[in-house]
Amino acid sequence: MRSENSTAKTEAVARSVPATMKAMVQEEYGRAAAVLEMREVPVPEIGGEEVLVKVHSSSVNAMEWHLMNGKPYIFRAAFGFSPRSPILGADISGTVVAVGTDVTRFETGDEVFGEIGAGAYAEYAKAVETHLAAKPKEVSFEEAAAVGVAGLTALQGLRDVIGLESGQKVLINGASGGVGTYATQVAKVLGAEVTAVCSTRNVDRARDLGADKVIDYSKEDFTKADERFDAIFDIPGNHPLRALKSLLAQGGVYVMVGGSKNNWVGPLPRVLWSKLSFAFGDKRTDNFVATINADDLATLGEWLASGAIRSVIETRYPLRGIAIPLDQQGKFHARGKTVVNVEGGF
Numbered sequence: 001m002r003s004e005n006s007t008a009k010t011e012a013v014a015r016s017v018p019a020t021m022k023a024m025v026q027e028e029y030g031r032a033a034a035v036l037e038m039r040e041v042p043v044p045e046i047g048g049e050e051v052l053v054k055v056h057s058s059s060v061n062a063m064e065w066h067l068m069n070g071k072p073y074i075f076r077a078a079f080g081f082s083p084r085s086p087i088l089g090a091d092i093s094g095t096v097v098a099v100g101t102d103v104t105r106f107e108t109g110d111e112v113f114g115e116i117g118a119g120a121y122a123e124y125a126k127a128v129e130t131h132l133a134a135k136p137k138e139v140s141f142e143e144a145a146a147v148g149v150a151g152l153t154a155l156q157g158l159r160d161v162i163g164l165e166s167g168q169k170v171l172i173n174g175a176s177g178g179v180g181t182y183a184t185q186v187a188k189v190l191g192a193e194v195t196a197v198c199s200t201r202n203v204d205r206a207r208d209l210g211a212d213k214v215i216d217y218s219k220e221d222f223t224k225a226d227e228r229f230d231a232i233f234d235i236p237g238n239h240p241l242r243a244l245k246s247l248l249a250q251g252g253v254y255v256m257v258g259g260s261k262n263n264w265v266g267p268l269p270r271v272l273w274s275k276l277s278f279a280f281g282d283k284r285t286d287n288f289v290a291t292i293n294a295d296d297l298a299t300l301g302e303w304l305a306s307g308a309i310r311s312v313i314e315t316r317y318p319l320r321g322i323a324i325p326l327d328q329q330g331k332f333h334a335r336g337k338t339v340v341n342v343e344g345g346f
Contacts (some may be wrong), residue, residue, distance in 0.1 A: 056141040089119060143339075150179045317339075
């Protein structure tokens with residue numbers, strides 16, 4: 001239960017929050033440069049288990065590109081035939097400025113980070129308290145803002161879905177992007193021997209992140225390697241499943257993170273085909289979507305603070321310039337993470 005001083009502080013800070021805020025808003029699907037517009041909109045109202053965060057930074061993920069463009073088209077049945085969330089931005093870092101009546105984890109003034117689904121491309125955003133973790137003081141707002149979607153995907157995919165253990169061999173296809181740079185580091189924290197697949201310009205970075213072996217896909221077809229792996233963490237999904245299955249040792253696991261860029265049905269055919277391809281034998285496959293988990297966010301925060309992992313930030317944009325990295329994301333050749341600085345970014 002909060003003290004009287006804490007309650008007074010909460011009320012004072014809440015009163016200082018304006019009624020409106022600046023946000024990047026879209027009302028229809030399309031290229032970010034064509035459909036995004038900075039507007040003055042109402043500050044979100046919070047429920048009992050929610051907090052209001054003054055946003056410092058966010059980042060760009062592939063999911064924002066898909067939601068911006070409404071692709072693959074089949075997902076519009078779930079996402080809406082016009083944008084259901086007019087303000088995008090899943091990753092967030094910032095300062096709590098108001099708390100709901102049932103919130104127990106945070107108070108006003110707390111610095112937090114996490115993944116909120118949507119709404120971070122704005123001055124203020126609301127979040128369920130369990131979708132946030134306390135930002136360690138050793139970690140910058142930018143570093144914390146980069147880790148949400150990509151870090152959770154890497155951690156949960158390797159640790160929980162694959163069950164990666166110390167001494168096992170894992171191949172990470174697509175090691176230079178947002179998920180890939182975290183996956184390389186998380187796999188090393190878990191004690192695995194890591195082979196990273198990336199392009200020529202990213203070879204040195206993959207080694208710097210701890211990869212034991214790096215394969216430059218522009219010079220070598222890794223699917224023809226003699227080595228066998230206990231797990232394959234496949235982000236781009238750009239090689240035949242039969243070839244990838246042949247790389248697995250007995251009992252090996254293939255996890256697909258990304259997949260086909262088909263504008264109509266996305267990765268669904270590859271997901272179905274992977275189930276059929278691995279239906280027999282002792283090798284298995286899985287695909288997953290990371291879940292927002294406060295404990296896992298806290299784990300990633302601790303690893304960032306200790307230096308066990310780091311956020312690889314390739315570029316930074318102010319909020320007003322976010323259309324550029326959002327449209328570039330559609331090329332699906334990201335290097336590390338792009339951070340969006342909301343504070344001062346108007």
